[in-house]
Amino acid sequence: MAKKGKFFLLSGVILVLVFALVYLGVNLTSNLGKSKAEVSSEDAAKKLSKLYSNITVTAEPPLKGQIDLNPIDVAESLPDISKFPVTVKNTTNQYVEIFSSTEKSGTGVDGWLTDVATEFNQANITIDGKPVSVLVRNIASGTAADYIKSGKYVPDAFTPSNELWGEMVKASGVKTQLVTNRLVGNVPGIVIAKAKYDALVGTYGTVNVKTVTEAIANNEFSMGYTDPFASSTGLNLLLTALNAFDSSNILGEKAVQGFEKFQANVPFIASTTIQMRDAAKSGMLDGFVLEYQTYANAADLKGGYVFTPFGVRHDSPLYALGDLPQAKLDIIQKFADFVAQDKYQKSAKEKGFNNLEDYKSELAVADGSLLSSAQKLWKEKKNGNKPIVAVFVADVSGSMAGQPLNRLKESLLKGQKYLGKDNSIGLVSYSSAVSMNLPIGKYDTNQQSMFVGAVNSLQASGGTATFDAIVVALKMLQDELAVNPNVKPIIFVLSDGETNEGYSLKDIKGLIEHYEVPIYTIGYNANIKALQSISSINEAASINADTDDVIYKIGNLFNVQM
Numbered sequence: 001m002a003k004k005g006k007f008f009l010l011s012g013v014i015l016v017l018v019f020a021l022v023y024l025g026v027n028l029t030s031n032l033g034k035s036k037a038e039v040s041s042e043d044a045a046k047k048l049s050k051l052y053s054n055i056t057v058t059a060e061p062p063l064k065g066q067i068d069l070n071p072i073d074v075a076e077s078l079p080d081i082s083k084f085p086v087t088v089k090n091t092t093n094q095y096v097e098i099f100s101s102t103e104k105s106g107t108g109v110d111g112w113l114t115d116v117a118t119e120f121n122q123a124n125i126t127i128d129g130k131p132v133s134v135l136v137r138n139i140a141s142g143t144a145a146d147y148i149k150s151g152k153y154v155p156d157a158f159t160p161s162n163e164l165w166g167e168m169v170k171a172s173g174v175k176t177q178l179v180t181n182r183l184v185g186n187v188p189g190i191v192i193a194k195a196k197y198d199a200l201v202g203t204y205g206t207v208n209v210k211t212v213t214e215a216i217a218n219n220e221f222s223m224g225y226t227d228p229f230a231s232s233t234g235l236n237l238l239l240t241a242l243n244a245f246d247s248s249n250i251l252g253e254k255a256v257q258g259f260e261k262f263q264a265n266v267p268f269i270a271s272t273t274i275q276m277r278d279a280a281k282s283g284m285l286d287g288f289v290l291e292y293q294t295y296a297n298a299a300d301l302k303g304g305y306v307f308t309p310f311g312v313r314h315d316s317p318l319y320a321l322g323d324l325p326q327a328k329l330d331i332i333q334k335f336a337d338f339v340a341q342d343k344y345q346k347s348a349k350e351k352g353f354n355n356l357e358d359y360k361s362e363l364a365v366a367d368g369s370l371l372s373s374a375q376k377l378w379k380e381k382k383n384g385n386k387p388i389v390a391v392f393v394a395d396v397s398g399s400m401a402g403q404p405l406n407r408l409k410e411s412l413l414k415g416q417k418y419l420g421k422d423n424s425i426g427l428v429s430y431s432s433a434v435s436m437n438l439p440i441g442k443y444d445t446n447q448q449s450m451f452v453g454a455v456n457s458l459q460a461s462g463g464t465a466t467f468d469a470i471v472v473a474l475k476m477l478q479d480e481l482a483v484n485p486n487v488k489p490i491i492f493v494l495s496d497g498e499t500n501e502g503y504s505l506k507d508i509k510g511l512i513e514h515y516e517v518p519i520y521t522i523g524y525n526a527n528i529k530a531l532q533s534i535s536s537i538n539e540a541a542s543i544n545a546d547t548d549d550v551i552y553k554i555g556n557l558f559n560v561q562m
Contacts, residue, residue: 044514045478051503051511052475055468058435065452067445072417072555075150079549081137088117088136095133096156096324096331099144101232103161104184104316104353105136109297112184112351113159113316114138116344117335125334132331141165142230143552148174154321157332159183161232161291161314163365164239171368175322177329180336182315184345185354188233189309190223191280191295192287197306209310209362212287213244217261224268224276224288227560228378231273232314233289238378239371240311243363250366251373256381264384271541271560284539296352312361379420379559388423388562389440389480389487391473393466394458395495395524397431401460404524407545408494411522412455414551418558419443424487426476427454430469431462432501440480465502466495470534474508474515490561491519493534494545497527505533512537520557522550 087105090097104113113136121133139147141160147153149172160166163181170176190212192200197207200221204211215221226234242250245258268285270276276288281300290298291314295307320332338344348354366374394408419425425447426440437454441447470491477489499505512519518540521531528544535542543553 040514044511048471048475048478048511051471051508055471055502056433057472058433059439060435060437060454060457062438062450063453063457064449065454065456067449067452068413068417074146074552075152077414077549077551077555078143078147078150078152079552081147081153083549084137084139084143086135087111087114087138088121088134090135091121091133092131094127094130094327094331095135096328096335097135097137098157098159098318098332098335099139099148099155100136100159101141101144101161101316102138103186103291103293104159105138109293109351112348112353113339115347116339119344120335120338123338125338127327127330127334130327132334134331134335140230141232142227142235145169148172148321156322156324156328157318157320157335159316159318161186161316162188162236162312163317164235164312164371165232166317166319167365167368168371169319169321169368171372177320179318179320179332180340181317183318183336183339184316184348185357186314186316187292187309187356187359188236188311188314189290189292189295189307190237190287191290191301191305191307194304194306196221196286197308207306207308209240209308210244212308212310213241213258213262216265217258219265222265222267222284222286224266224270224280224285226270226273226276226289227556229375229559230271230556233273233291234269235371235375236311236314237289238374239366240363242374242377247363250370251377256377259377260381260384263382264386268539269382269560271557275539275541278536278539292356293352296355309356309359310362312363312365313359383420383422383488386486386488388420388490389425389477389484390419390423390490390492390562391426391428391440391476393469393473393491393493393495394427394429394437394455395431395464395466395469395493396429396458396460396462397464397496397498398461399464399496399498400524404496405458405460407524407550408522409455409458411494411545411550411554413452415554415558416448416451418555419562423562424480425451426473427451428469428472428476429458430465430472431460432465433462434465434469434472436472436476440476463501464495464499466493466497466499467504467508468502469493470512470519471503471508474511474517477517478515489515489517491517492522493519493531494522494524495531496525497521497523497530499530509537518561520561522554522557 117136145165200207225237228234228238242255246255427438429435473491518538520540521535521542523531524545532542
């Protein structure tokens with residue numbers, strides 16, 4: 001009996017060893033002939049499937065809603081003008097209000113015009129025996145142009161970064177008078193990592209906009225730029241790129257084809273300069289756009305990057321707006337003359353302005369209507385032949401009840417007007433569990449109606465399983481990519497940022513990194529840092545929705561990304 005027991009024991013050990021060897025052999029040989037990327041992708045797919053299998057997903061019945069067919073109302077989305085700070089207050093009853101771009105009307109190195117306007121108000125200047133002063137409001141050029149063009153708020157004067165915005169304001173029908181084409185000198189440029197700059201010189205002999213656009217079109221250079229609807233450098237680059245492809249007709253077929261090829265190899269369009277610089281710090285970009293004044297004050301850029309100027313100069317022109325009385329026109333002229341004094345132009349240089357004075361604009365300032373058409377072309381062509389597939393992930397946990405959920409719904413219902421019609425969208429909502437409210441589908445009239453119905457049906461209760469919902473969104477996108485590989489996936493998470501159930505960020509961070517899906521977060525009464533930690537993984541933006549300009553912000557975000 002003892003011998004028989006030993007026999008069975010030995011047989012059992014042998015069987016276990018054989019099974020282990022076979023299992024090991026299968027696993028070792030299953031990856032033979034495959035690249036690391038293929039193996040990594042298979043591992044990621046297995047992990048995603050495993051995580052997904054542990055989540056209960058409820059498919060909600062489709063609901064149609066009433067589509068708002070009215071065009072986008074920019075004025076309605078803009079907040080009260082008080083949202084934008086007055087950095088210099090008027091000191092007299094006779095004064096003019098000036099909208100000024102942010103690089104010169106803030107504080108510190110960005111406070112040159114703030115300082116000069118303060119001294120203007122202290123100089124006891126009079127017109128017709130009456131003391132005069134100025135009020136300066138700090139507001140980005142693109143946003144300022146939206147206020148003026150829409151009629152929401154029109155100041156007495158406007159000094160954007162460049163003349164392109166002035167031309168667009170003029171084309172909108174607002175009476176526009178150029179008082180001076182320069183308050184202070186500045187230049188837009190492409191900031192290029194030095195090693196890449198040297199490589200471009202080796203290949204093309206020189207580095208300028210023409211060679212850079214050619215290198216991007218040939219997929220030899222990875223560059224990011226900012227939203228041409230909001231950013232002065234972004235708008236300037238759009239005009240310059242189109243001009244580089246066909247200077248005789250920037251909206252002609254040749255220019256459009258060149259731009260499509262160029263844009264197909266641009267990996268990153270940022271909503272803000274800060275977001276773009278963060279992407280550059282991660283090593284994601286070889287270069288990005290920036291004004292020289294910002295570059296001059298950025299210690300982290302001076303050593304490892306080279307500044308290459310392009311396009312129209314950014315010399316801060318000054319415009320008078322509307323039918324102003326002569327007294328106000330006189331104040332604006334007095335202010336322009338005051339700013340031009342040597343002492344103030346020298347102080348500007350100390351803050352990074354008035355450098356690269358030898359650089360002349362490479363192209364003429366285009367007509368405003370042509371610029372607006374170029375923006376529309378960009379919106380249509382910016383994704384090239386890669387339509388966007390986006391999944392919106394809505395937090396409907398108990399903490400979102402009331403005003404936060406109402407704001408979330410408003411954001412989606414009004415923001416969806418900015419979604420490109422060639423794209424596809426889906427909607428997931430979550431509390432303790434996850435619901436698929438709308439499967440991914442082409443954003444046609446039917447899908448738009450389903451989206452509106454799904455958003456309107458959202459109700460808040462329960463816990464917060466944010467990362468479970470992101471797993472579901474990732475799975476939806478990967479399933480869509482399996483059918484339509486030529487699409488670009490994006491996730492938008494709308495939440496208060498608090499997670500108390502289900503998976504953690506640690507559980508899924510590797511998957512997000514592997515699939516390289518940007519996750520844009522929009523926070524409502526939120527833990528913004530928690531949301532930023534999600535967005536920062538793949539260099540996406542995070543928006544704080546607890547402001548009255550959230551619809552405007554989200555409109556800009558969707559306009560850029562969708």
